[in-house]
Amino acid sequence: MGKLFDFKLIFEYLPSILSRIHITLLIVVLATIIGLVLGIFIALARIYKVPIINYLAIMYISFIRGTPIIVQLFIVYYGLPEILIGIGININRWDKLNFVLVTYTLNTAAFMAEVLRGAITSVSTGQSEAAYSIGMTRWQAFYRIIAPQAVGIALPSIGINIVSLLQDSSLAFTLGVIDVMGQAQAIGSRTLHKFEGYVAAAIIFIILSIALEKIFSIVEKKVITDKLVGDSR
């Protein structure tokens, strides 16, 4: 390894690392979408204090928030096949990416549930009382009155969560999934220029994070201005 650090190599490695970016994005997008849907149900179960489910949700959220994602990843990786074989499903031949997707979805669901719960409860109770008083059902009041207000409140935190999900997704390589990080590692062990490969991966992550933040600030502004225009009408 003659030279300490070769800048040219970073640009040489960038295209090959970029070619695995779809795996990273797949993890982020799928975990966000499914996590949001699951998160809404968990948040509602907690807000309406559905018996038993409420306590399970509290435990679940506390566990996910209190343990490192790397530990969750390996518990799913080693534990899920054991549980599923108990009910007669064999997933020993599953692609490792699936375990990653399951973990990140479960993780995101817990964080999204807390964000959504905070946003929904921050909408004043007068709003739902007003909705009930004009004869709306619980579902109508939620769907038409509470949810639209809560979305605006939740948006900034959802954005922050998605950016940290992107960063957490970098741990998928520990299971041997070839995403951006995995490719950087593979290049490192193939060419012995480990440093340059990882720096190239870091550049990709920085650009992705900045891009995500920009997208969210644009969406936030749009939602807020839409609301203001809507109110003035």
Added chain:
Amino acid sequence: MKFDIAFMFVALEAALRYTPITLMLATVPLIVGIVFGTLVAVARLFKIRILGSIFKIFVVIIKGIPLVLQIIIINFAVIGPVDFLAEKFNWSFASKDIDRLYIVLIAISIFSIVNISETMRGALMSIHKGQYEAAYSVGLTRLQALRRIILPQAFPVAAPVLCNNFIGLIKGSSLAFIISVTDLMNGALITATSNYKYLEAYVASAIVYWAICIMIEKASVVLEKRLNLCSKEVAV
């Protein structure tokens, strides 16, 4: 294969034995982060020339890199030059003699400074502008205003977020395994290398992490109550 509860307790004991390392890997960066993070936040808030914009770029770049990548990069950034120099000058000292623990400490500290600077910036910005103006109007300098008026108000605002940052550091310290530092998680895993009961080892470390985080959360609630009490008394 079944879940071996007896073995889980063996792993649990090992995890507990290495818990001080994990606590150290989170507490030192927390303190470093509070000190330097506040400085960075103040420099950015007052838009101090050059330094303010340098910090801004620094924060954006570091925030964009996952912690695991930061640890790996800093590891190489230390190892490469040390070995290079050692070879050149025939030192008996080489990179393998450096305790990896320090490398992880540096990496997590940088991560912590950036995150806590964002926390402190938010807290500082939440203080009403009138407070600064009032402090200046009675003749306090910028530093005096900060130390006596602004920071005492900003810290209670920041306290709950700082507790969250601390939890993040505890969880983040688990990534020390990537350069084979034996912390809580790795300590538990070592017990499983001979019998491949990794699930039990991971569950054991999850339990310890969970317990630590719940304790921090409980402490955070108590701290918040105390701080609220203090600020109320002052207000009266």
